[in-house]
Amino acid sequence: MSRIWIKNPRASFDGTHANQANGGVVVEGQRIAEVLAAGQQPSQTVDSVFDASGMVLTPGLINTHHHFYQTLTRAYRDALNKPLFAWLTSLYPVWANLTNEMVEVSTELALSELMLSGCTTASDHHYVFSNSLDEAIDRQAMVAAKLGMRVVLTRGSMSLGESTGGLPPDKVVQTEAAILDDSLRLVQRYHDPADYAMCQVALAPCSPFSVTPELMRETASLAKQHKVLLHTHLAETHDETQFCIDQLGLRPVDYMESVDWLSDRTWFAHGIHFNSEEIARLGRAGCGVSHCPTSNMTLASGICPVAELEHAGVNVGLGVDGSASNDCSNLIQEVRMSLLIQRLGQAQQSSEAPLTAHTDSLRWATQGGAALLHRPELGRLSVGAAADLALFSLDEPRFSGSDDALAALILGGAHRAEAVMINGHWRVSHGALIDVDMAQLQARHQQLAMSLWQVNT
Numbered sequence: 383m384s385r386i387w388i389k390n391p392r393a394s395f396d397g398t399h400a401n402q403a404n405g406g407v408v409v410e411g412q413r414i415a416e417v418l419a420a421g422q423q424p425s426q427t428v429d430s431v432f433d434a435s436g437m438v439l440t441p442g443l444i445n446t447h448h449h450f451y452q453t454l455t456r457a458y459r460d461a462l463n464k465p466l467f468a469w470l471t472s473l474y475p476v477w478a479n480l481t482n483e484m485v486e487v488s489t490e491l492a493l494s495e496l497m498l499s500g501c502t503t504a505s506d507h508h509y510v511f512s513n514s515l516d517e518a519i520d521r522q523a524m525v526a527a528k529l530g531m532r533v534v535l536t537r538g539s540m541s542l543g544e545s546t547g548g549l550p551p552d553k554v555v556q557t558e559a560a561i562l563d564d565s566l567r568l569v570q571r572y573h574d575p576a577d578y579a580m581c582q583v584a585l586a587p588c589s590p591f592s593v594t595p596e597l598m599r600e601t602a603s604l605a606k607q608h609k610v611l612l613h614t615h616l617a618e619t620h621d622e623t624q625f626c627i628d629q630l631g632l633r634p635v636d637y638m639e640s641v642d643w644l645s646d647r648t649w650f651a652h653g654i655h656f657n658s659e660e661i662a663r664l665g666r667a668g669c670g671v672s673h674c675p676t677s678n679m680t681l682a683s684g685i686c687p688v689a690e691l692e693h694a695g696v697n698v699g700l701g702v703d704g705s706a707s708n709d710c711s712n713l714i715q716e717v718r719m720s721l722l723i724q725r726l727g728q729a730q731q732s733s734e735a736p737l738t739a740h741t742d743s744l745r746w747a748t749q750g751g752a753a754l755l756h757r758p759e760l761g762r763l764s765v766g767a768a769a770d771l772a773l774f775s776l777d778e779p780r781f782s783g784s785d786d787a788l789a790a791l792i793l794g795g796a797h798r799a800e801a802v803m804i805n806g807h808w809r810v811s812h813g814a815l816i817d818v819d820m821a822q823l824q825a826r827h828q829q830l831a832m833s834l835w836q837v838n839t
């Protein structure tokens with residue numbers, strides 16, 4: 383098995399601490415075989431050396447919430463400058479016309495964009511299924527395998543249409559039997575439970591306002607039976623809380639408890655509007671929260687109480703969220719956004735707690751995301767961890783004059799990885815994808831986006 387020494391980065395982050403791996407790491411096959419302190423040499427000979435001097439080395443970043451298909455409706459005119467519910471009702475009719483080809487190409491575009499930003503594991507939440515779209519997850523699995531990206535694909539669902547009190551149009555909701563059958567099919571076909579798996583499947587009814595309590599309960603039971611994770615949006619906006627109280631007579635967390643969702647198998651996207659008793663309950667249950675700062679700012683949803691959640695024992699990861707609310711899929715930028723929004727949140731409180739550190743944000747994007755996805759072999763530079771690495775060059779005007787290189791990466795606004803390795807294979811080199819023709823992909827993606835909007839004009 384060949385041994386590669388990623389040698390002497392200027393700075394490093396091992397998933398928890400700064401600069402513990404400044405001698406670099408030795409990769410053997412799909413795993414990290416050695417982690418070297420500054421000045422330390424590999425214990426055995428290596429076959430090749432990657433000179434990382436001048437670069438920052440981190441574990442590959444982990445994205446825990448996204449909707450790849452939304453890259454086709456970025457900056458969509460009718461949805462601009464609106465809060466969540468109005469934004470969604472502008473977009474649902476457009477998304478209703480998605481095709482299998484559109485999901486395939488948008489997945490390739492989103493995964494490519496993520497890799498270029500240092501991401502090596504991505505979760506996606508696809509919940510739009512219509513008559514013209516029956517192979518969404520199958521196409522996503524195929525594209526991820528082609529790109530060599532590690533993924534956790536979630537089978538989303540909507541079963542509560544407008545005519546029965548839900549928010550989405552009836553055209554994009556499915557029967558519960560069809561949803562559960564397809565969920566089982568996808569778990570059996572694509573979920574690899576092994577360590578270092580490249581593809582896993584989780585089950586993800588969309589949100590309290592688009593799914594019935596029966597489907598939530600049935601999905602939880604299916605997930606338990608097949609030992610897969612559960613994911614959904616929760617406590618994103620005040621509108622959602624009000625919907626839950628009006629329609630279900632419960633606040634969002636009480637509702638989740640009533641449908642058997644408060645478990646360590648569950649991670650929620652956003653998790654903003656919780657009270658302190660609810661936060662304690664989420665912590666006791668071992669739930670995870672995907673913090674999506676850019677989306678929360680774009681839709682004016684609020685600030686996720688990350689410090690309180692972590693203090694209570696909730697695992698926190700980062701998510702770029704769907705590209706129609708971000709509008710980009712750049713995970714290293716999201717690290718900076720999470721730092722800034724958390725600091726802003728602290729400014730609004732009178733707490734004496736220490737300020738959120740840049741290493742906290744990086745930890746959410748690495749070890750935090752791994753914990754939330756139950757993947758302890760990811761998100762860290764340690765012996766035996768997966769060889770998923772991101773290297774960022776500091777050779778740009780924005781970093782010139784910086785002292786602490788790791789802090790400069792975040793504070794200076796890094797947006798592009800120089801090199802990315804996934805499962806022991808280089809996927810990004812010199813800031814470009816090795817085996818994707820980006821110009822051709824962008825042209826096809828833009829053309830499909832325009833044809834999607836045209837159906838609605």
Ligand SMILES: [Zn+2]
Nearest residue numbers: 615651703704
């Ligand atoms: Zn979302």
